[in-house]
Amino acid sequence: xxxxETSALRTRLGEVLARLAEGDRSGIAEAYRLLWPVVLGFCxxxxxxxxxxxxxAQNALIKVLDQVGSYDPARDALSWVLTIAAWECRTExxxxxxxxxxxxxxxxxxxxxxxxxxxxxxxxxxxxTLQALFTDLSDADRALLVDMLSxxxxxxxxxKQKQRLISKLAKMWRDLNGE
Amino acid sequence: xxxxxxxxxxxxxxxxxxxxxARLRRAALWLAPLVVFMVWACASAWQxxxxxxxxxxxxxxxxxxxxxxxxGLLVVSAWVVGxxxxxLARSGMQAAHACSAGSAGACSTICIASCTLGxxxxxxxxxxxxxATKAGWAVWLLGAGVILLLGALGCQPMSLASMLxxxxxxxxxxxxxxxxx
Numbered sequence: 001x002x003x004x005e006t007s008a009l010r011t012r013l014g015e016v017l018a019r020l021a022e023g024d025r026s027g028i029a030e031a032y033r034l035l036w037p038v039v040l041g042f043c044x045x046x047x048x049x050x051x052x053x054x055x056x057a058q059n060a061l062i063k064v065l066d067q068v069g070s071y072d073p074a075r076d077a078l079s080w081v082l083t084i085a086a087w088e089c090r091t092e093x094x095x096x097x098x099x100x101x102x103x104x105x106x107x108x109x110x111x112x113x114x115x116x117x118x119x120x121x122x123x124x125x126x127x128x129t130l131q132a133l134f135t136d137l138s139d140a141d142r143a144l145l146v147d148m149l150s151x152x153x154x155x156x157x158x159x160k161q162k163q164r165l166i167s168k169l170a171k172m173w174r175d176l177n178g179e
Numbered sequence: 180x181x182x183x184x185x186x187x188x189x190x191x192x193x194x195x196x197x198x199x200x201a202r203l204r205r206a207a208l209w210l211a212p213l214v215v216f217m218v219w220a221c222a223s224a225w226q227x228x229x230x231x232x233x234x235x236x237x238x239x240x241x242x243x244x245x246x247x248x249x250x251g252l253l254v255v256s257a258w259v260v261g262x263x264x265x266x267l268a269r270s271g272m273q274a275a276h277a278c279s280a281g282s283a284g285a286c287s288t289i290c291i292a293s294c295t296l297g298x299x300x301x302x303x304x305x306x307x308x309x310x311a312t313k314a315g316w317a318v319w320l321l322g323a324g325v326i327l328l329l330g331a332l333g334c335q336p337m338s339l340a341s342m343l344x345x346x347x348x349x350x351x352x353x354x355x356x357x358x359x360x
Contacts, residue, residue: 023202023247028194032276058190069205 006078009034013076017160020068028065035061038078053098060088100126121147133172141165199245206244207254213240213258218338220265220332229332236328243321250321257325260304264297264330264345294330294341298348305349306356323349 013034020027039060043053063084071080100122137145144158144165196243217233243254305326309319323346330345 004323020198023245023251025195025198028192028198032191032194058193061194062197065194068198069201 009038010076010078013081014073017068017071017077017080018073020065021071023074031065032061035064035081039064040080042082042085044091046086047092052092056088057085059092063088071096086105095127129173133169135167141168191253202245202247206241208246210237210241213237217332232328232331236325236332239321239325239328243325249312249318252312252316253308253318253322254325256308256327257305257322260301260308261329263300263304264294264326264348265333267293267297267300268330268333268341268345290334290338290341291344294334295344295348297330297333298326298345299352300331300348302352304351304354309353310356319353323353 011063013031014026016031016034020031036057040053040057041061044050045058047053047056064081067084071077144161214237217237221229221233230346240254240258243250245251270293305319305322308314309322312318326349327342327346331342332342
């Protein structure tokens, strides 16, 4: 039933986007009705934050209508829309990351009470991410990481392992954050 | 379908605005090479009225491309077939040795004849297109306007008789097709 519904959605969406590409304005409201739940769900899954997801979904829909003139009816409409939504989520993540970097600047003046709360939530989010990373590491890697963090002198073999571990951590970080 | 949501007014208006802005941007991009063509047509035989015609033609084309649908397609077709009266009017007058010889009457005859012939050819194709797409009179009228303005850019010097000849040619093909049915 779910497959049928998705297939019907894809077909209907393809028709609506093709109409919009030709200049039929009556398709705007219909495109919104069809796309909003799908794009919002997608952004919520990608961002893990309902408030940010709603804003991002809204921006993604604006981008869809901005680019609908270049929509090719031969392409799958839903994939086309979700590609745009994925880009928008990626941009939003980068924006959030930049905001985090700014909030950790030691040169910044003392934060207000609201900002302290924001920073605490960011820190907690970061801790959760780090915990997830540590859980995925092997015992040997975890031991090596402890050595690295405690400034223990590393021999040549361990330096190579250290490089590998750093690359591995970077990849895991990217996979978790999509960046 | 279960996966549907009702849009609220501010969201819908933001989406509409984004859509219209994008359409206008695309229309302007399409218009850019046509503007170059119109500038060349104006500069090659300068007359102030020619500039007014070029601006009017540019605005009509921009509007049609922005609106899209049948009107958008029509304006592209009208530009293509409109190049026939443009070229005929232009080459007809350049080839008229009578003009340079100072025989104004012969010059005017060649001018009117080439514009009328251009109007007939463009009118034939415009009428065929309108029938094929089942477009209405309003769409045909817009196409005829684009062809007439484009043909007018080709006339040098521009005369009312040439314009009337071209308009007659376009209208004649339409009326012929109406009465033939």
